[in-house]
Amino acid sequence: MKKKDIFTTSAFTQNSVWRQILGICSALAVTNLMLNSLVMGLGVIFTLALSGFTISLIREYIPKRIRMMVQILIIASYVIIVDLFLKAYYPEISKSLGPYVGLIITNCIIMGRAEAFAGKNVPIDSMIDGIGAGVGYTLVLLLIAFVRELFGFGSLFGIPILGDWWTKWSIMVMAPSAFFMLAVLIWIINTPRQRRG
Amino acid sequence: MELNAFIIFFAAIFTSNILLTNFLGMCSFLSVSKEIESSMGLGMAVTFVMTVTSAINYVVYHYVLVPLDIIYLQYIIFIIVIAAFVQLTEMVLERFSPLLYYSLGIFLPLITVNCAILGVSLFMIIRDYSFLQAVAYGAGSGLGWLLAILALAGIRKRIKDKYVPTGLVGAGLSLIITGIMALAFVGFSGIVVIQ
Numbered sequence: 001m002k003k004k005d006i007f008t009t010s011a012f013t014q015n016s017v018w019r020q021i022l023g024i025c026s027a028l029a030v031t032n033l034m035l036n037s038l039v040m041g042l043g044v045i046f047t048l049a050l051s052g053f054t055i056s057l058i059r060e061y062i063p064k065r066i067r068m069m070v071q072i073l074i075i076a077s078y079v080i081i082v083d084l085f086l087k088a089y090y091p092e093i094s095k096s097l098g099p100y101v102g103l104i105i106t107n108c109i110i111m112g113r114a115e116a117f118a119g120k121n122v123p124i125d126s127m128i129d130g131i132g133a134g135v136g137y138t139l140v141l142l143l144i145a146f147v148r149e150l151f152g153f154g155s156l157f158g159i160p161i162l163g164d165w166w167t168k169w170s171i172m173v174m175a176p177s178a179f180f181m182l183a184v185l186i187w188i189i190n191t192p193r194q195r196r197g
Numbered sequence: 198m199e200l201n202a203f204i205i206f207f208a209a210i211f212t213s214n215i216l217l218t219n220f221l222g223m224c225s226f227l228s229v230s231k232e233i234e235s236s237m238g239l240g241m242a243v244t245f246v247m248t249v250t251s252a253i254n255y256v257v258y259h260y261v262l263v264p265l266d267i268i269y270l271q272y273i274i275f276i277i278v279i280a281a282f283v284q285l286t287e288m289v290l291e292r293f294s295p296l297l298y299y300s301l302g303i304f305l306p307l308i309t310v311n312c313a314i315l316g317v318s319l320f321m322i323i324r325d326y327s328f329l330q331a332v333a334y335g336a337g338s339g340l341g342w343l344l345a346i347l348a349l350a351g352i353r354k355r356i357k358d359k360y361v362p363t364g365l366v367g368a369g370l371s372l373i374i375t376g377i378m379a380l381a382f383v384g385f386s387g388i389v390v391i392q
Contacts, residue, residue: 021227021368025312028220076273084269099319102272106312108224175218179376183369191364
């Protein structure tokens with residue numbers, strides 16, 4: 001498979017969030033603000049790319065029985081790098097993301113890509129696959145966050161857009177709307193596909 | 198912040214439900230909730246593991262990681278503790294209670310990667326709970342998760358044969374139901390709030 005195909009497959013046609021319903025914990029939790037979603041997405045891209053690369057590099061040497069454990073430890077090491085980086089340079093964002101940075105470890109997308117792709121392919125391809133899956137995930141996050149922040153706070157990336165006349169929909173900032181937004185997104189994406197086939 | 202452990206226990210079930218307000222443990226929540234019995238089994242396993250690992254992680258964090266000044270390793274340590282505990286539970290169950298092992302055993306490996314378990318450990322550190330508060334929070338969160346997955350499994354069973362738009366079948370519908378449940382739980386939030 002060509003490098004570009006690997007990227008588009010994992011980013012769009014096999015997008016983890018809407019095709020496989022993986023990794024939605026954080027997709028729901030951080031999407032009340034665009035900035036948080038973007039930072040979270042970048043963290044996931046970084047972790048996915050490098051953990052894919054590392055796992056693929058040592059895939060011949062990992063004993064089958066403890067495969068999961070080794071993968072989790074590799075992923076956790078990269079998440080610690082992300083966490084320390086955020087704490088050092090962007091303490092405010094790190095604080096508002098709270099435990100969700102650490103929870104990248106148990107994000108099913110990363111384990112899923114490690115199992116499905118990195119364990120069977122060469123390092124460079126695995127890295128491209130990881131970046132692709134991460135970009136697809138980030139796009140979904142930003143899409144949901146766009147609607148939630150625009151209607152919930154009347155702003156985008158913290159910059160006021162809608163002005164004073166806008167009555168803020170506080171439900172958009174609260175938990176239930178996250179479920180509804182993701183459901184609607186999956187609905188919209190699934191509908192034409194099923195009509196065609 | 199001094200909150201009664203009892204209050205934290207109830208708040209973790211209702212007002213700050215780990216699933217409906219913090220969105221943790223969604224993966225297994227959506228995939229297992231097809232049947233009431235397996236939901237019950239997974240829910241009980243989660244409650245048990247959550248309660249015990251929050252206690253162990255509390256001790257490990259405050260008596261090992263803090264004195265040695267290696268807090269930055271907390272993610273790795275927590276996940277090892279959880280994985281090791283799940284493995285241990287599996288072996289003990291298999292040895293002493295085959296019956297329980299067959300009803301809960303298949304769910305145990307799923308739990309290691311359930312983000313709610315790690316989430317509870319991380320939340321209790323961030324919120325600076327005491328030992329008793331941490332255990333109450335772990336138990337409450339587990340029960341809250343059990344409650345949510347049981348409710349979803351019950352509702353899904355009822356509407357299994359009803360007409361829904363084809364694009365919504367499966368995950369989309371479950372998410373909408375969960376959203377409505379979350380709305381209902383927002384109604385509890387006037388009682389007590391924990392951050």
